[in-house]
Amino acid sequence: MEEARLSEAAVAASAEAKLPPFDEMVTGGGQIRPHWQPLMGAMRTLPQGALAERVDRARRQYDENGVTYNVFAETRGPQRPWQFDLIPLPIPAEEWAEIETSLVRRARLLDRILADIYGAQTLIRDRLLPPALVHANPAFLRPCHGIVPANGAPHLHFYAADLARGLDGRWRVCADRVNAPSGAGYALENRNVLMRTLPELFQASAVRRLGAFYDIWQSALSQLAPRHRENPRIVLLTPGPYSETYFEHVYLARQLGLTLAEGADLTVRDAKVFLKTLGGLQQVDVILRRLDDDYCDPVELRPESAIGVAGLVDAVRAGSVTIANALGAGVVETPAILPFLPGLATRLLGEDLGLPSVETWWLGQRPVFDQVTARLEDYVFRPCFPGDALEPTVVGSEVEPARRKAFVERLAARPHRYVAQSRLHKSAMPVWTPTGLVPRPLMVRCFLVHHEGNYVPMPGGMTRVAADDSGIDISMQRGGAAKDTWVIERDVVPVVVDTRKPASREPLRRSAGELQSRVADNLYWLGRYAERLDNAARLMRACLMRIPAGGSSARELAEFQALARMLGDRGLVERAMGGLPDGRSMIEAMGHACGRDQGLSHLFQAIQRIAPTVRDRLSADMWNVVNELLRDARLRLEGQPGDADRLLEGMDHAIGVCAAFHGMASENMTRGSGWRFLDLGRRIERALHGATVVRDICSAAGPGSEPWLRMLLELCDSSITYRTRYMAAVQAAPVLDLLLCDETNPRSVQFQLQQIAEHLDRLARRDIRPLSQPEQKIARAALTAIELFDVERIGSTADRDAMSMLFDLLAGTQARLAELSEALTRAYFSHVETVQSIGFEIAPARGEGA
Amino acid sequence: MIYDVVHRTTYRYAEPVDLSYHVMRLTPRGLPWQRVLRSTVIATPAPVRVHDTTDYFGNVSTYMSLEEPHEELVVDARCAVEVRFPAPPAAESTPPWEQVRDALDGGGLPAETGAVEFVRESPLVAIDDAVRDFALPSFAPGRPVLSAFLDLNRRIKSDFAFDPRATGVATAVREVMQLRRGVCQDFAHVMIACARAMGLAARYVSGYIRTHAPVGQTRRIGADASHAWIGAFVPGAGWIDLDPTNDLVVSEEHVVLGWGRDYGDVAPIRGVILGGGTHRLDVSVDLRPVDLALASDQNG
Helix, strand or coil: CHHHHHHHHHHHHHHHCCCCCCECCECCCCCECHHHHHHHHHHHCCCCCHHHHHHHHHHHHHHHCCCEEECCHHHCCCEEECCECCCCEEEEHHHHHHHHHHHHHHHHHHHHHHHHHCCCCHHHHCCCCCHHHHHCCCCCCHHHCCCCCHHHCCCCCEEEEEEEECCCCCEEEEEEECCCCCCHHHHHHHHHHHHHHCHHHHHHCCECCCHHHHHHHHHHHHHCCCCCCCCCCEEEEECCCCCCCHHHHHHHHHHHCCEEEEHHHEEEECCEEEEEECCEEEECCEEEECCCHHHCCCCCCCCCCCCCCCCHHHHHHHCCCEEECCCCHHHHHCHHHHHHHHHHHHHHHCCCCCCCECCEEECCCHHHHHHHHHCHHHEEEEECCHHHCCCCCEEHHHCCHHHHHHHHHHHHHCHHHEEEEECCCCCEEEEEECCEEEEEEEEEEEEEEEECCEEEECCCCEEEECCCCCCCCCCCCCCCEEEEEEEECCCCCCCCCCCCCCCCCCCCCCCCCCCEHHHHHHHHHHHHHHHHHHHHHHHHHHHHCCCCCCCCCHHHHHHHHHHHHHHHHCCCCCHHHHCCCCHHHHHHHHHHHHCCCCHHHHHHHHHHHHHHHHHHHCCHHHHHHHHHHHHHHHHHHCCCCCCHHHHHHHHHHHHHHHHHHHHHHHHHCCCCHHHHHHHHHHHHHHHHHHHHHHHHHHHHHCCCCHHHHHHHHHHCCCHHHHHHHHCCCCCHHHHHHHHHHCCCCCCCHHHHHHHHHHHHHHHHHHCCCCCCCHHHHHHHHHHHHHHHCCHHHCCCCCCHHHHHHHHHHHHHHHHHHHHHHHHHHHHHHCCCCCEEEECCCCCCCCCCCC | CEEEEEEEEEEEEEEEEEEEEEEEEEECCCECCEEEEEEEEEEECCCCEEEEEECCCCCEEEEEEECCCEEEEEEEEEEEEEECCCCCCCHHHCCEHHHHHHHHHHCCCCHHHCHHHHCCCECCECCCHHHHHHHHHHCCCCCEHHHHHHHHHHHHHHHCEECCCCCCCCCCHHHHHHHCEECHHHHHHHHHHHHHHCCCCEEEEEEEECCCCCCCCCCCCCCCCEEEEEEEEECCCEEEEEECCCCEECCCCEEEEEEECCHHHHCCEEEEEEECCCEEEEEEEEEEECCHHHHHHHCC
16 A cells, blocks of 8 residues: 555656646636735735835834844854745635644644653554654653643643645645744734734735734643642743844743743752742743753753753653643654654544645655655655754755665665655745745744643744745745735634733732843843943043154153053953054054954953843843944944054944943833843943053053043043033042042942942842841942042152052952952852763763773 | 672762752662662762652662752662572574564564664664674574674673773764773673664663672672673563673673663763862772572571
């Protein structure tokens, strides 16, 4: 029987290859299909050139919302702007009904199969599933065998299926997405952007809304909680900002009202999962998992995983937390299972499968292997287990005759790791290009969520079109574009039913309450690095403005050299430049410092590394500023060796952007602990800068010389303040008073210390810790030292005692600030610790000889 | 034979460990040929949570977590077991190896034996040409399967040198094949790889071997430590345990802790620590035959 089916498919495949693909929009007779007509009608009414303008508008929207897809996530590569196309894919309601019914059935089936694989394994015993398909599949997680999801939750909470339509016009499931399906956030964002940029289209057709699906999803997640279902704590577990779809994790967490958590934000104590927050450990009830399951727990799963949560499997086993989808769910994602689904559907559901899968043969069975490899040219060959996913798909007809034998031998060495699929000639739909519409093959990803005992489909999905018309693989990774997907009612405009339950009344809150320790840590360092960048740019600017020309005086040269040394001390130019550089080489050194992997660019890199991790704490505008800082300011500075003017412009720009960032932080961020940590970082850095600059200049020139004092005012951005107070005379005592002691000058060291002390008091109060904490004591000591300092003693004549007191004060302040940073780390960030696996890298009794 | 076993594992950390999680497979498995008279696993400092489960392969797996800062962890596993492996069938009476291979591949064999689980590659057992080439000479066409396994057992013992310094726990089979040296774990992995390369089922067995050799024989390698060997699947007889480190058919001088596809499934202790810096590991095993008179008293 197997044989007959195979040859039939082969005949069909070779016949099909000559036909044109199914056209979504136009019938064979050249008529526009009815469900496309309102859409195309609306498009035609757009004025000339309007569509190009709308495409631009949509592009800006995606950019502003920060929609990205990280292409080479593992190499921390570029965030690629979201590729989209504005023409949606309409699907008539009747056709959609069949898709829905099939996918609901398929989701139920996959859930039942998972329950069996991780339970009694009767399907393997009864030969409905070949054993190797499970046993040899690395996605089968043995430590998770025997775990029954808490509270009657399904193994499969959220399911996605990739659909494509063949030549016969019939939809087929190309792939099941079960491990941690992505795309549901992008689908919503595609809809939102399209509604904003082409609202006309929605007036012409009755398009089903997506919003209700997310409300259902939210309620479904709450119901997964093993305890206090009324108000469970639910987190979205993300691999972090280097994940391909990190944008979506942030977006969905917001949309569904979840806390975004990385593995390091969670900890397991006594088989319960907790979120590490500034306010202490908060128990987590449900985890929506976007981290691949095998990376979730280094104790029982992959020992090398640094992004998981140690002890998570034990917590799940103990039933204190529900993970969706269940750990191990990825095992049914393999295409090897596709040929067995019809039989499994009959056995487990007593129904047929509905929409078929793309025709697939698993090579792990000898007769199938022999028949498929006898007709290589009819099939596409793919590895079917996750560890082999990097192996390329091979189109049988493209294997050169001379290499066929070697190819079949390669398959034969591990036949169970491959499937053969008949080539699906996917249907095509129009894609807008500046030169007109072109047809492209497409695939639709549909989403279903388990709710109250059944699966509820999203009425729509994410359609992706291929970058070219080959259509073998369509993926965002390979440069495809995404489209909105419409389910169209035939006549009536559907009444939008708000399925949201009337929310229980929210108590008023003044703070978000649970800032993760890791986020606080990152905000603190973001504040520090942004300020450090500002200070660095100011120093470099001062130096650039003093580049010696022909007529420079000895004093000007000395100033220039002092600045060069300060830049060297801070690692902003090569230290060797600190000697007696000339202007030319200094410009080059600074230009070099702005280049890749140099002094200033290290600061940019640090900001780039941290900013995405706190992205969900920054407003969209602040995020744009960070982006601007990273993209534009950096571009302006890079590759300018030797051009002092361009460098100066670049520095001015960077200083401006830093100011905008700090301005937005103080104007737009609520005064919660997140803001306090960002500001603490900035204040500590600024106080350090102040103390260090005063110390550097005073030791270079003594405090008496007026030009040096002017430079000091310039570096601390206090020239104007000084001038308004003291008119022309620049003297040591007033300058030092203004820069060190004056608590009304927002650039003074004392001002920073006061702010720091206030932040620390407020943070400590929320912890209800009655006694002064170490970090508070250090801040008080630093404040008092400056308060007690007698600045009047610093005159224009060198008073040795006064000078040594000044240097003691500055050195003491620097030391206290460093201490303060460490105390803060111990008090608030110490939850963040390195994780190491042991026992796996150490043999039993290694060295003793077993 | 009855044995008393004391297996002590000590971790010393350079810095305090704040939190740690461990999975231990240190409780001997009850088997028709192995009676567990008593077994305890005690950790110091005392864990917050200790929890025994039966793992996927039927081994006893002890999970524990420590939540107080500690600089040293001592795990004391003590047990008393009585072992007597059944005598293997006459090698020549076992079916030709190809027949076993085809049965495992194509069905016809009751899946209940669970043998199919142990036919494919596993995370620490990869098969390549070197493995296949090494295995082939033992598998002449039509050779009875146990005879082939015994030959392989002997050849590994004679072709590979015992050298604790040559390999680490992460050493791949491929590398062991090149080095031709290693320890019990490596030899077990090599033999398993060879068996699976031929389409046969082999599993990794973790346990202990008797400390003192009988009078008149030299002391065996692998004494005073945890040990590893393989189970070879022979239809009709079930699993025959073979020890390629010592070229032995396991009879009554081995104590079984548990088995899996490879070391990764049955590591005696694996875990994750938070903090700790570098660490030192000491393992000592004392396996002592119990005085027979005393033993018979105990058995009443």
